[in-house]
Amino acid sequence: MNKKIKLMSHLVAGYPTDDLAFTAAKALVDGGADILEVQLPFSDPSADGPAIQSACTKVLSRGYKTKDGLAFIEKLHKNFPNVKIYIMSYGSLIYTPGINEFCKKASTAGVTGMIIPDLPFDFDEGLTKACEDNGMINIPVAAPSMSRERLLKMANAGFPYIYAALRTGITGTDTKIDSDTLEFLKSVSSGGSKIYGGFGISTGEQSKALCDYVEGVVAGSVFVRLITENQNDSDKLYEAVKAKAQELTGQI
Structure with a gap:
């Protein structure tokens, strides 16, 4: 068997239904995902491509609230206690109830990390401290469009982990891994932070x-996309998502 690759897999809370979202999560875990990055649906997801935007829109049209997303996360944590859960969302959603209050609720639900792409690492409205106070970590997002000076400032700011978006633009389209990508990753990791790399x-x-x-x-x-394509058959959805997770973790 090949060496297992660590995988952070993304899913939208409540998409396309609560039951099918849980089926997808189980498939990801059974397929070898180490981390579930759960997106709380948001009405203006600026970094997300069409697949995720459509998923968010569908969930929000049901009247889905942040409390529903946290209840979903709590269920995941109870069923998969050894799998890390990170929340991915946008600043206004966590700022509105108060960042410390939000972090307290997230931590109670079983979240260990926060990824909020539109909060700059050095002007984060107190997110890093609120995460620390509640036993979580803030994972800032680095992009190739950042100036080298700013990139190195983030790299040396003492974050345990940094999410490296491997190209500019929106996610969901193909990303080429080339020498520029590897040079970017080298810069992001130059201060000792561990790096999660994704986007396409x-x-x-x-x-x-x-x-x-x-x-x-x-x-x-x-x-x-796999969840969308197979939403009318939960067994097919499970198998498709599990197989893709196995492929991405290098197990098949």
Whole structure:
């Protein structure tokens, strides 16, 4: 068997239904995912491509609330206690109730990390401290569009983990792993932070090309698309998502 690649897999809470979202999560865990990155649906997801935007819109049209997303996370944590759960969402959703209050609720539900792409690492409205106070970590997002000076400032700011978005633009379209990508990852990790690398990762080939340079590979839109394609058959959904997770972790 090949060396297992660490995988952070993304899914949208409540998509397409609560039951099918749980089926997808189980498939991801059974397929070898180490971390579940759960997106709380948001009405203006600026970094997300069409697959995730459509999923968020569908869930929100049911009147889905943040409390529903946290209840879903709590269920995941109870069923898969050894799998890390990170929340991915946007600033206004966690700022509105109060960042410390939100972090307290997230931690209670079983969350250990927060990924909020639109909160800059050095002007994060107190997110890093609120995470620390509640036993979690804040994982800032680095992008190739950042100036080298700013990138190195983030790299040396003492974050345990940094999420490296492997290209500019929206997620969900194909990402080429080339020498520029590896140079970018080298810069992001230069201060000692462990790196999660993602944005447009959908094949085992990409995953293998990345795995020696990152702590974990991140994949999202590929799973959301599989969930969408198989939403009328829970067994097929489970098998498709599980097989893709196995492919991305290098097990098949």
